[in-house]
Amino acid sequence: MYAYAINKDKLLERLRKVEGQVRGLQRMVGEDKYCIDILTQINSVQGALQGVALGLLDGHVRHCVRESLVEGKGDDKIAELMSSIARIAAR
Amino acid sequence: MYAYAINKDKLLERLRKVEGQVRGLQRMVGEDKYCIDILTQINSVQGALQGVALGLLDGHVRHCVRESLVEGKGDDKIAELMSSIARIAAR
Amino acid sequence: MYAYAINKDKLLERLRKVEGQVRGLQRMVGEDKYCIDILTQINSVQGALQGVALGLLDGHVRHCVRESLVEGKGDDKIAELMSSIARIAAR
Amino acid sequence: MYAYAINKDKLLERLRKVEGQVRGLQRMVGEDKYCIDILTQINSVQGALQGVALGLLDGHVRHCVRESLVEGKGDDKIAELMSSIARIAAR
Numbered sequence: 001m002y003a004y005a006i007n008k009d010k011l012l013e014r015l016r017k018v019e020g021q022v023r024g025l026q027r028m029v030g031e032d033k034y035c036i037d038i039l040t041q042i043n044s045v046q047g048a049l050q051g052v053a054l055g056l057l058d059g060h061v062r063h064c065v066r067e068s069l070v071e072g073k074g075d076d077k078i079a080e081l082m083s084s085i086a087r088i089a090a091r
Numbered sequence: 092m093y094a095y096a097i098n099k100d101k102l103l104e105r106l107r108k109v110e111g112q113v114r115g116l117q118r119m120v121g122e123d124k125y126c127i128d129i130l131t132q133i134n135s136v137q138g139a140l141q142g143v144a145l146g147l148l149d150g151h152v153r154h155c156v157r158e159s160l161v162e163g164k165g166d167d168k169i170a171e172l173m174s175s176i177a178r179i180a181a182r
Numbered sequence: 183m184y185a186y187a188i189n190k191d192k193l194l195e196r197l198r199k200v201e202g203q204v205r206g207l208q209r210m211v212g213e214d215k216y217c218i219d220i221l222t223q224i225n226s227v228q229g230a231l232q233g234v235a236l237g238l239l240d241g242h243v244r245h246c247v248r249e250s251l252v253e254g255k256g257d258d259k260i261a262e263l264m265s266s267i268a269r270i271a272a273r
Numbered sequence: 274m275y276a277y278a279i280n281k282d283k284l285l286e287r288l289r290k291v292e293g294q295v296r297g298l299q300r301m302v303g304e305d306k307y308c309i310d311i312l313t314q315i316n317s318v319q320g321a322l323q324g325v326a327l328g329l330l331d332g333h334v335r336h337c338v339r340e341s342l343v344e345g346k347g348d349d350k351i352a353e354l355m356s357s358i359a360r361i362a363a364r
Contacts, residue, residue, distance in 0.1 A: 011120050019113045025143075026106045029099060035151040036175050042144045043178050046137055050362060052116075053133045058355050060126040061338075066351075069342045078339075082331050084127050087134050089323060089361045090272065141271060149264050156243075157260075160251045169248075173240050179271045180232060181363065190302060197299045204292045207325075211284050217333040218357050224326045225360050228319055234298075235315045242308040266309050269316050 007055065014052050021045045053088055057081075098146065105143050112136045144179055148172075189237065196234050203227045235270055239263075280328065287325050294318045326361055330354075 022045060028038050065081055068074035113136060119129050156172055159165035204227060210220050247263055250256035295318060301311050338354055341347035 008120060008123075012117055015113060015117045015120065019110060019117070022106060022110045022113055026103055026110070029102050029106065032099075035147045035155065036171055039144055039147055039151075039175050039179070042140055042147075046140055049133055049137055049140075053130055054355065054359050054362065056126045056130055056133075057358065058351070060130075061351050061354065062348075064126065065334075066342050066347065069339050074339065075335075078331070078334050080127055081334065082327065084130050085330065085358055085361070086327050088130070088358070089327065145264065145268050145271065148267065149260070152260050152263065153257075157251050157256065160248050165248065166244075169240070169243050172243065173236065176239065176267055176270070177236050179267070180236065190305075193302050194299055197295060197302065201292060201295045201299070204288060204295055208285055208288045208292070211281060211288065214281075217329045217337065218353055221326055221329055221333075221357050221361070224322050224329075228322055231315055231319055231322075235312055238308045238312055238315075242312075246308065262309055266312050270312070 007059065011052060011055065014048065014055075018045060018048050018052070021048065050088075057084070057088070098150065102143060102146065105139065105146075109136060109139050109143070112139065141179075148175070148179070189241065193234060193237065196230065196237075200227055200230050200234070203230065232270075239266070239270070280332065284325060284328065287321065287328075291318060291321050291325070294321065323361075330357070330361070 021041065025038060025041055025045070028041060061081065065074065065077050068077040112132065116129060116132055116136070119132060152172065156165065156168050159168040203223065207220060207223055207227070210223060243263065247256065247259050250259040294314065298311060298314055298318070301314060334354065338347065338350050341350040
């Protein structure tokens with residue numbers, strides 16, 4: 001069981017909202033809505049996903065990474081964390 | 092009817108795939124999967140959405156913006172386009 | 183002579199400011215300043231460069247792309263523009 | 274003295290290279306080079322700065338954050354780290 005479990009309900013709630021937004025995007029495309037309005041909506045979904053990612057990362061550092069470091073291990077955890085941050089930053 | 096209509100089926104197909112990925116994210120959270128794996132998956136969803144956004148933008152420039160410019164109008168269209176690009180770039 | 187020439191002085195002024203900020207970063211590293219403060223400063227330089235990029239892009243669309251489109255050409259210009267936007271968006 | 278001190282020489286070398294690139298950008302603007310080529314070069318500078326930022330962050334986590342966590346403190350360090358990551362991710 002991982003650290004983000006504490007906010008699991010909130011995470012799931014946010015992801016269900018993202019799912020609803022993605023269905024909204026399909027409706028907008030289906031109804032030939034104006035491109036720029038769809039782009040604005042995609043941007044909002046991206047922001048919501050970024051929020052979920054940062055929330056997960058926060059829990060991960062506070063729990064998994066912390067525990068590994070306190071136990072004197074943690075070099076691999078940090079390498080893995082940095083790769084993940086690099087991918088988020090490249091988004 | 093807007094320009095992206097040409098690839099409307101493909102856009103809808105991609106957005107349905109994104110919806111499936113978001114449901115996959117919910118499953119991963121529900122099953123307490125490892126944070127870093129969820130982050131990797133979020134990254135993949137964001138990449139897919141970015142692809143949709145760039146595809147829409149391409150159609151928008153090739154059609155809506157082009158027509159406005161050819162008609163000697165288009166200053167507002169360009170201002171609107173630049174705001175949209177700025178938002179995508181800030182993502 | 184390209185479109186951004188109109189704001190050439192302003193562009194050069196902004197780039198000289200960026201150069202000063204980068205020298206400031208070297209000073210901060212040389213004086214062992216706190217990592218997080220350096221990161222904040224890097225972020226500010228990146229924001230300034232993004233502003234320059236969006237300014238250039240705006241001039242490019244308003245002039246080079248517009249002219250090509252009005253002349254009935256412009257497909258290559260749009261393809262080139264979209265690649266450039268995709269790179270900015272991936273930043 | 275902070276963690277990044279270990280790679281201080283390399284960091285300074287990279288920042289001096291960035292400074293040279295920014296002066297190159299000024300030259301390109303001064304010589305009315307093609308907008309898209311300048312944008313490509315800006316993109317390369319942004320990539321170099323992102324690399325410096327991720328390098329600093331890595332050292333920060335491996336040293337400052339690790340020490341704080343091992344000492345049983347570290348909540349503030351993690352909050353500060355997360356804000357910094359959020360800013361990098363928004364870039």
